[in-house]
Amino acid sequence: MTTASSADHPTRRDFLFVATGAAAAVGAAATVWPLVAQMNPDAATIAAGAPIQVDLAPIAEGQDIKVFWRGKPIYISHRTKKQIQEAQSVALSSLPDPQPDSARVKAGHDQWLVVIGICTHLGCIPIAHEGNYDGFFCPCHGSQYDSSGRIRQGPAPANLAVPPYAFLSDTKIQIG
Amino acid sequence: MSGPSDFQPSNPALKWIERRLPIFGLIHSSFVAYPTPRNLNYWWTFGAILSMMLGLQILTGVILAMHYTPHADLAFKSVELIVRDVNYGWLLRNMHACGASMFFFAVYIHMFRGLYYGSYKEPREVLWILGVIIYLLMMATGFMGYVLPWGQMSFWGATVITNLFSAVPYFGESIVTLLWGGYSVGNPTLNRFFSLHYLLPFVIAGVVVLHIWALHVAGQNNPAGVEPKTEKDTVPFTPYATIKDAFGVSCFLIFFAWFIFYMPNYLGDADNYIPANPGVTPAHIVPEWYYLPFYAILRSIPNKLAGVVAMFSAIIILCFLPWLDSARTRSSKYRPLAKQFFWIFVVVCILLGYLGSQPPEGIYVIAGRILTVCYFAYFLIVLPLLARIETPRPVPNSIADDVLAKSKGRAATAASVMLAMVVAGSLLVGGTQNAKAEEGGDNPPAQSWSFSGPFGKYDRGSLQRGLKVYKEVCSACHSLNYVAFRNLADPGGPGYSEAQAAAFASEYKIKDGPNDQGEMFERPGRTADYFPAPFPNEQAAAAANGGKAPPDLSLMAKARSYKRGFPQFVFDFFTQYQEQGPDYVDAILQGFEDKPPAGVTVPDGTYYNKYFPGHAIKMPKPLSDGQVTFDDGSPATVKQYAHDVTTFLMWAAEPHMEARKRIGMQVFFFLVVFAILMYFTKRKVWADAH
Missing domain, CATH: 1.20.810.10 (Cytochrome Bc1 Complex; Chain C)
Structure with a gap:
């Protein structure tokens, strides 16, 4: 593109090329946007992820249920006195991901543990009431969680996540 | 792609690759130096x-x-x-x-x-x-x-x-x-x-x-049509081409x-x-417009097998073109007769396309046969004959000579030819519209819609009133399967807030389940739910409505059309007229007449409608004056109802229209x-x- 004739008006010519190139770049970027954005969840999926309500009344002490919210299994455990006791008495310094039990349950509802039942290692679903800590055991790679859903042993780096939820009454929660 | 290249990248990493896979040389010789x-x-x-x-x-x-x-x-x-x-x-x-x-x-x-x-x-x-x-x-x-x-x-x-x-x-x-x-x-x-x-x-x-x-x-x-001889005849592909x-x-x-x-x-x-x-x-x-010429050839032949053979031959014959046309001169620019026949052939193809969109009856069939003969004659008679009898004009000595000879007045011709092609193309593609004739129904009058044209937007008030008409009248028989309550709060829609949409939804009973006991139950609607259908299934809908299920209304405004006719459909391309569907729906709602005109009878269980194809519609007159009361003081007339509910149905059929026109x-x-x-x-x- 650089020949003798370009020496006459170098700046004007360069400006034109730069402007055209810039416009092409802007156009390309604007085109890529919808092509990528379409991969995000569609409106129906987002609408289906609205909060759900769960009735806790039928869950007896020592039992737990699994409900689904946004495609994720949520464990709701009605913990026994022993489990609560264990969860509260652990020395925080001994935990890989230190977090007091009070930060993982709602105040005044110590007996209810609500966690997302997805192992923080690689996404398998831990089995409740198994393992050495009265909590959860992940069969995939042997991570063990305690009765507060905190990681105690194994490759998982973090505690089981607590989903956003709130008590609507003593026997009803809303997840999400 | 045109043989080995002497191109060598200067970057050492690229050199390393080039020695093992000469891909940069290939690209350079094919798309840069070519x-x-x-x-x-x-x-x-x-x-x-x-x-x-x-x-x-x-x-x-x-x-x-x-x-x-x-x-x-x-x-x-x-x-x-x-x-x-x-x-x-x-x-x-x-x-x-x-x-x-x-x-x-x-x-x-x-x-x-x-x-x-x-x-x-x-x-x-x-x-x-x-x-x-x-x-x-x-x-x-x-x-x-x-x-x-x-x-x-x-x-x-x-x-x-x-x-x-x-x-x-x-x-x-x-x-x-x-x-x-x-x-x-x-x-x-x-x-x-x-x-x-x-x-x-x-x-x-x-x-x-x-x-x-x-x-x-x-x-x-x-x-x-002359091969490049010297370097003066060519320019490198990049940047020129x-x-x-x-x-x-x-x-x-x-x-x-x-x-x-x-x-x-x-x-x-x-x-x-x-x-x-x-x-x-x-x-x-009717097939898509791009198949219409071949479709016309298919229909021109009264014999099934021969028609199919003719249709495929019309394409396959192109493969033999290099041997059918044995003229030495390549470019029709220098072939006075071939040039004329070429344009005749173009017109034949466009006319065949138009015929392909028309109903196969009367004059269309005869015209189709004549043009089919013309199509094949171009390849089998005209081109071989021209090669023997035509005297071409002298071609330029070289491409450089050609460039010098015609550096004047070229742009104007190119522009006019381009315009002619665009018009011709739009004629052809618009031909499809013609086929959607409605036997025995008057054409609906064109209405003025807030959503027509390049800046069209839905009238929020009209959408809200239309929703009310749908809810109080239409929804007794017609479903709206593809519209969810959440859509009422979407941008470009009726303009409700999330809370209003949720409140609207909660007025509906939605069947859900099964619950833990395995039973179905009813609960108040949520925004994620869709408008519930009035009947549990199509059979129930048909049984309750004289044997024919009322159609779903989600896409009604786009699923109906009427014949625009030539040359109207050509103008439609430029005016962006897209509102045949709403015109039709509006007209149907207003087209009921208590007494059919003299001499016209409609079968029992049907009603006379001026704009319905065949005039006998199964739906009884759905709207009458004063049936729905509007809060905003709009007139409680059938005309207003029809306009509003049609606007609502257009939105239901295309909820993102405003985004489409804005972007x-x-x-x-x-x-x-x-x-x-x-x-x-x-x-x-x-x-x-x-």
Whole structure:
């Protein structure tokens, strides 16, 4: 593109090329946007992820249920006195991901543990009431969680996540 | 692609790769240093335009396949969900659907250019034949793609086209059964068409590589039709051809965007917004516009097998063109007779296309036969004869001479020819509209709609009133399956807040379940729920309504149309008139008359409607004055009700219309500025070549 004739008006010519190139770049970027954005969840999926309500009344002490919210299994455990006791008495310094039990349950509802039942290692679903800590055991790679859903042993780096939820009454929660 | 290159990259890493895989040299010799005749006109940019279109179709197609469900029960719905729920889904679908038409539009120009300038002649026979193969593959791909939305035209198009093969003697029925994978067109057919529709574009891409390879071996033809002799006759592909092609592409994109953003349904058929129904054939089966000339040839022949043979021959004959036309002179520019016959042939093709869109009766059949004879005569009689009797004018000595000779007044001709082609093309494509004739129904009067035109927006008040009319009247019998309560709060909709939409939803009882006891139960509606249907299933709906289920209204405003007629449909292209559906719905709601006109009787259980095809409609007069009270003081008249509920139904059919037109305006502004920049850049670059 650089020949003798370009020496006459170098700046004007360069400006034109730069402007055209810039416009092409802007156009390309604007085109890529919808092509990528379409991969995000569609409106129906987002609408289906609205909060759900769960009735806790039928869950007896020592039992737990699994409900689904946004495609994720949520464990709701009605913990026994022993489990609560264990969860509260652990020395925080001994935990890989230190977090007091009070930060993982709602105040005044110590007996209810609500966690997302997805192992923080690689996404398998831990089995409740198994393992050495009265909590959860992940069969995939042997991570063990305690009765507060905190990681105690194994490759998982973090505690089981607590989903956003709130008590609507003593026997009803809303997840999400 | 044109042999070994002496190109060597300077970067050591690239050098390392180049020694092991000489890919940079290949690219350099094919797309940078490649000598291209300096006298190419803009008709030669259609090769680049077609490459871009193929890439774009593959890209949007792969994306659509991420959201599409190839199942007879779910396909139609999944396409609607793409358009309604997927981020920019409406844009991607319009790009792909209109893109198919644009692809064919460009390929027809590309083919006519080859025909006019003799690009099929020695030594480019293989190049030409590869092109015909690409064209055949495109037709197969386009047909199978049209089946995928699984609307009425999809289903019946699939039925008719696959039945072409039943004309084969002895094996016909077996072949058709094999194509269907069943006793009729059904789910297996849809599944295999999806699979093949995904495969064939990549086959096309493969043949395109061969096509370009052959092109780079023989070199490009040019308007003068003389081979380059010295270096003065050519310019390097980059930057000269690259920049010219890019300018051509940016102009083509403007044309393309007109359809994507303003006329997405102009080239389609309203019937395809009705889900496939194996029990009812649409009144007029019409293929997509790009098949119409061949469809006309098929119908011109009264014998089934002969018709099918004629139709396929019309395409296959192109393969023999290099030998049918044995004239030495390539370019029709220097062939006074061939030039005239070429334009006659173009007109014949366009007229055949028009006839293909018309009902096969009366004068259309006779005209179709005459034009079919003309079509074949061009190849079998005119071209071989001209080669023997025509005295061509002298061709220029070299391309350089040609460039010097015609540096004046060229732009004007090119522009006028381009305009003529656009008008002719829009005539052809608009021809489809004509076929949707309505027997025995008056044309609805054109109304003024707030949502028409490039700046059209839905009238919020009208949408809210229309929703009220739907809820209090229409919803007693008609479902609205594709509209969810959450949509009421969507931007570009009736303008309700999330809370208002939630409150509206909670007034409905929605069936849910099964619960822990395994029982179904009812609960208040949520915003994620869809408008509940008034009847549990189609049979119940039919039983309660005199034997015919009231149609779903979600797409009603796009699924109905009426004949616009020539030349109205040509003007529609420029005025962006897209409101046949709303005009029709509005007219039907107001078209009831208590007493049929004298001499007209309608069967029992039907009602006289001025605008309904055949006049006898099963729906009793749904609206009467004073039936619905509006809070905003709008008149409680049937006219007002009809207008509002139609506006509401248009929104229900196309909830993202406002986004489409808004983004369209931005894209247009950008493309026009970009094309202008490209034009001046191209001029600067080419200034060096002269």
